[in-house]
Amino acid sequence: MGATMCSHLLLLSFMLLSPIAFAAGVADTIGTGRNITDSETLVSADGTFTLGFFSPGVSTKRYLGIWFSVSDDAVCWVANGDRPINSNSGVLVISNTGSLLLLDGGGQIVWSTNSSGASSAEAQLLDNGNLVVRDRGSSTILWQSFDHPSNTLLSGMKLGKNIWTGAEWYLTSWRSGDDPSPGAYHRVLDTSGLPDLIVLQGHVRTYRTGPWNGRWFSGVPEVTTYMDLVTRQVTTSPGEISYGYTAKPGAPLSRVVLTETGMAKRLVWDAGTRMWQTFFQGPRDVCDAYGKCGAFGLCDAGAAAKSFCNCLTGFNPASPSAWSLRDTSGGCRRKVKLDCANGTTTDGFLLVRGVKLPDTHNATVNMSTTVEDCMARCLADCSCVAYAAADIQGGDVRSGCVMWRDDIIDLRYVDKGQDLYLRLAKSELPAPSPRRPFPTAPVVGASAATVAVVLIILVALFVIRRRRKPIISVFHSSSTVPSTEGHSAAPSQPSIGQGSPAPTVHSVELSFLKKVTNDFSIHNTIGRGGFSVVFEGNLPDGRKVAVKKLTQSSATDDGSEIFMREVKVMSNLKHENLAQLLAYCKEGNERILVYEYMKNRSLNIYIFASDRTRRALLNWEKRLEIIVGVAKGVAYLHGLSKEVIHRDLKPSNILLDDNWRAKIADFGTAKVFVDGQTNPTQVQTAGYTAPEYAAHGRLTLKCDVYSFGVVLLEIISGQRNNASPTLISDAQESWNQHKIKEDLLDAAVAQPEPETLLELERCVQIGLLCVQQSPADRTSMAEVVAMLTTNSSSSRIRQSDRQVIDGMAASSPLREANLSTQEDASGAQGDSIYLT
Ligand SMILES: *[C@@H]1O[C@H](CO)[C@@H](O)[C@H](O)[C@H]1NC(C)=O
Ligand SMILES: *[C@@H]1O[C@H](CO)[C@@H](O)[C@H](O)[C@H]1NC(C)=O
Ligand SMILES: *[C@@H]1O[C@H](CO)[C@@H](O)[C@H](O)[C@H]1NC(C)=O
Ligand SMILES: *[C@@H]1O[C@H](CO)[C@@H](O)[C@H](O)[C@H]1NC(C)=O
Ligand SMILES: *[C@@H]1O[C@H](CO)[C@@H](O)[C@H](O)[C@H]1NC(C)=O
Numbered sequence: 001m002g003a004t005m006c007s008h009l010l011l012l013s014f015m016l017l018s019p020i021a022f023a024a025g026v027a028d029t030i031g032t033g034r035n036i037t038d039s040e041t042l043v044s045a046d047g048t049f050t051l052g053f054f055s056p057g058v059s060t061k062r063y064l065g066i067w068f069s070v071s072d073d074a075v076c077w078v079a080n081g082d083r084p085i086n087s088n089s090g091v092l093v094i095s096n097t098g099s100l101l102l103l104d105g106g107g108q109i110v111w112s113t114n115s116s117g118a119s120s121a122e123a124q125l126l127d128n129g130n131l132v133v134r135d136r137g138s139s140t141i142l143w144q145s146f147d148h149p150s151n152t153l154l155s156g157m158k159l160g161k162n163i164w165t166g167a168e169w170y171l172t173s174w175r176s177g178d179d180p181s182p183g184a185y186h187r188v189l190d191t192s193g194l195p196d197l198i199v200l201q202g203h204v205r206t207y208r209t210g211p212w213n214g215r216w217f218s219g220v221p222e223v224t225t226y227m228d229l230v231t232r233q234v235t236t237s238p239g240e241i242s243y244g245y246t247a248k249p250g251a252p253l254s255r256v257v258l259t260e261t262g263m264a265k266r267l268v269w270d271a272g273t274r275m276w277q278t279f280f281q282g283p284r285d286v287c288d289a290y291g292k293c294g295a296f297g298l299c300d301a302g303a304a305a306k307s308f309c310n311c312l313t314g315f316n317p318a319s320p321s322a323w324s325l326r327d328t329s330g331g332c333r334r335k336v337k338l339d340c341a342n343g344t345t346t347d348g349f350l351l352v353r354g355v356k357l358p359d360t361h362n363a364t365v366n367m368s369t370t371v372e373d374c375m376a377r378c379l380a381d382c383s384c385v386a387y388a389a390a391d392i393q394g395g396d397v398r399s400g401c402v403m404w405r406d407d408i409i410d411l412r413y414v415d416k417g418q419d420l421y422l423r424l425a426k427s428e429l430p431a432p433s434p435r436r437p438f439p440t441a442p443v444v445g446a447s448a449a450t451v452a453v454v455l456i457i458l459v460a461l462f463v464i465r466r467r468r469k470p471i472i473s474v475f476h477s478s479s480t481v482p483s484t485e486g487h488s489a490a491p492s493q494p495s496i497g498q499g500s501p502a503p504t505v506h507s508v509e510l511s512f513l514k515k516v517t518n519d520f521s522i523h524n525t526i527g528r529g530g531f532s533v534v535f536e537g538n539l540p541d542g543r544k545v546a547v548k549k550l551t552q553s554s555a556t557d558d559g560s561e562i563f564m565r566e567v568k569v570m571s572n573l574k575h576e577n578l579a580q581l582l583a584y585c586k587e588g589n590e591r592i593l594v595y596e597y598m599k600n601r602s603l604n605i606y607i608f609a610s611d612r613t614r615r616a617l618l619n620w621e622k623r624l625e626i627i628v629g630v631a632k633g634v635a636y637l638h639g640l641s642k643e644v645i646h647r648d649l650k651p652s653n654i655l656l657d658d659n660w661r662a663k664i665a666d667f668g669t670a671k672v673f674v675d676g677q678t679n680p681t682q683v684q685t686a687g688y689t690a691p692e693y694a695a696h697g698r699l700t701l702k703c704d705v706y707s708f709g710v711v712l713l714e715i716i717s718g719q720r721n722n723a724s725p726t727l728i729s730d731a732q733e734s735w736n737q738h739k740i741k742e743d744l745l746d747a748a749v750a751q752p753e754p755e756t757l758l759e760l761e762r763c764v765q766i767g768l769l770c771v772q773q774s775p776a777d778r779t780s781m782a783e784v785v786a787m788l789t790t791n792s793s794s795s796r797i798r799q800s801d802r803q804v805i806d807g808m809a810a811s812s813p814l815r816e817a818n819l820s821t822q823e824d825a826s827g828a829q830g831d832s833i834y835l836t
Pocket of ligand 1: 034035091093103
């Protein structure tokens with residue numbers, strides 16, 4: 001077994017290393033008089049991109065497109081998205097007037113570049129995926145595909161505007177996975193105000209990344225976790241305003257796609273697993289929904305209890321009744337009118353820290369001025385309601401000026417967010433005490449001059465605070481946890497529940513972690529999350545560890561507190577199905593967690609593999625063991641006296657050790673545990689989030705139960721719930737029809753033995769109990785474990801459970817069925833399950 005697996009992996013890695021095989025006669029160029037028929041392709045010189053005819057998904061229509069040679073479903077450009085060819089008779093020719101023409105079987109022009117040039121034009125597919133038409137022997141480009149983007153932005157492409165020609169570059173989503181005709185969404189660079197990447201549905205804004213601040217787009221600071229892969233640039237010149245990125249030499253293939261549902265995703269090709277990893281996707285959570293909290297509202301993804309919205313200080317809900325019904329889109333109204341006329345004002349500014357700057361579409365921008373000047377200008381202008389620095393490239397030395405004159409729209413808290421200065425009447429500002437703790441500090445002014453003085457004092461205080469912080473942090477980590485040899489330390493038994501236990505894992509020095517990860521080298525990278533990068537660490541004794549470097553929260557005092565709380569809780573978790581925290585590091589601004597190393601990486605790379613042999617590696621026995629393992633791990637978290645909610649269970653968070661034992665990971669990080677605190681970040685991964693949490697932020701243990709049910713069904717079917725949103729209903733249907741084997745089981749895995757099939761059927765049933773709409777209807781994890789580990793041959797139980805499930809399908813009126821597992825299950829309580 002071990003040997004065959006090895007050879008599979010060897011074979012795989014060989015396939016990855018070997019260059020793309022070039023078929024005889026494949027070229028990257030066609031010239032006049034030559035043509036490409038349906039069965040032929042052009043391949044770029046280095047083999048990365050292929051141009052040819054394809055049919056997306058289940059469609060049988062033919063389209064001309066360009067795709068990544070390693071992954072032919074990763075189509076990045078389509079010529080005739082809205083005019084498919086209905087047969088295999090399409091042909092691409094280059095006319096003697098310099099146009100590239102796509103002809104159907106009848107010789108009709110289906111698509112044309114409309115370019116014109118000399119008679120000897122040629123078309124070439126370049127190594128960056130750009131298809132160019134030019135005069136032969138001249139470098140003049142007559143037409144290029146990069147100027148006509150489909151739904152994908154590649155390295156070297158641009159979004160934005162050519163000011164001379166008025167041409168615009170933007171992405172258009174496909175209509176569906178099977179239909180590349182123009183869909184509902186566009187992704188454009190809004191060049192009015194500060195450059196901002198916007199997703200539009202028709203003409204309605206649905207999502208913004210936030211304005212460019214010189215380093216990143218204000219609302220997506222997590223891009224800093226992959227700045228080693230791509231360089232992003234925003235060009236503002238008299239000729240053009242554009243955004244684009246370039247891949248760094250040696251970086252893996254990557255692309256940005258606008259999906260059919262209006263999601264912008266950065267995908268990076270993982271050559272090891274032969275899968276596209278999602279490095280970023282936006283919108284990420286409720287607060288990214290454009291204008292969620294209306295004018296002068298402030299969205300806080302952690303404030304589920306307030307339906308995420310607050311009015312800014314000095315403002316009240318415009319419609320309190322709508323607001324109390326959680327319709328916050330009406331926004332907020334100023335409580336006290338501003339006092340400003342004839343060049344005098346008594347207004348001041350309130351500093352709102354850590355936000356994605358509001359929409360700057362109608363804002364006034366001046367890049368060549370200072371923030372102090374900006375304040376003075378805003379104060380002097382009675383219609384100015386807020387200002388902010390436009391450029392933070394200089395770190396603490398900010399520059400440039402953006403001023404808002406109408407409503408403040410689409411404001412939210414983000415990690416590493418920026419500062420917004422909000423104009424308020426004097427009476428609405430907190431008492432002018434400069435010693436008042438951040439994050440909000442008042443700036444009150446009768447005139448620009450006094451404001452400037454106060455501001456200087458505040459800036460000075462701020463700088464002092466900033467400088468003090470790292471010193472405090474270092475002091476903490478070396479005084480409370482003296483040992484620095486903790487990389488091999490095993491934590492002691494869990495002692496959760498006895499007050500607030502001190503961390504039982506040790507801290508390690510940053511210099512040590514730098515050494516074992518080759519200074520956090522890109523070559524040691526084994527994974528990435530929204531706010532972290534995971535590196536392989538090689539200890540001096542030859543063992544490996546996973547070193548998870550957080551990039552979030554490090555900038556705030558809050559974040560640091562959360563990190564230590566997490567270390568505390570996690571160090572007290574010990575279970576064979578949880579990835580073990582071994583050590584941590586908190587030095588300067590660095591926050592690092594060291595975990596056991598998992599040779600077989602994560603579950604998703606097997607169950608969702610495009611390669612059948614890789615899927616088959618996990619046979620049904622292994623899959624069943626993994627399901628039981630995950631269930632036990634989650635039940636352990638839930639059973640602790642301080643109940644721990646994982647909140648982000650999904651196959652990529654389930655690691656597999658040398659023996660294919662499931663270990664739940666990523667619990668705790670960027671999530672807080674339920675002991676009275678509110679949660680700073682709302683965690684949502686499409687497909688896994690329980691409906692009540694997605695809609696109302698209602699977080700209970702039953703949210704994990706739902707995610708577990710989805711994971712279970714995914715393990716069995718090999719389908720992603722978010723890619724095929726009907727997975728749950730499909731599973732339901734195949735259960736009802738008694739056709740689990742035919743319709744649900746992943747066909748890439750060898751057929752199960754009859755006995756195994758019985759267990760798989762029971763698993764599906766349990767999965768369906770976990771994904772019921774109402775949290776109250778879902779079983780507890782303890783019951784799930786009991787059911788999974790109970791001898792399932794009792795047909796009586798099976799019969800009564802079947803009624804439960806059948807009841808779901810029939811949507812029968814409220815009725816009750818008794819799931820009597822307690823007789824067989826040690827320790828589990830029977831439970832009444834109500835169905836609607
Ligand atoms: C394509 O080229 C082949 C030979 O290279 C030729 O026989 C055929 O007529 C061409 N088709 C078109 C539509 O030009
Ligand atoms: C070429 O011109 C035709 C007719 O003006 C137009 O319908 C088509 O969209 C143009 N094609 C491209 C690729 O611009
Ligand atoms: C501003 O000046 C105008 C005329 O110059 C005067 O009518 C008005 O009352 C002044 N407003 C204030 C607030 O002083
Ligand atoms: C900009 O101003 C126009 C005209 O007043 C308004 O319709 C639009 O909603 C404003 N846009 C934003 C983003 O504030
Ligand atoms: C921008 O600010 C600079 C410096 O204060 C000033 O000289 C310039 O006139 C401003 N530009 C505009 C368009 O207001």
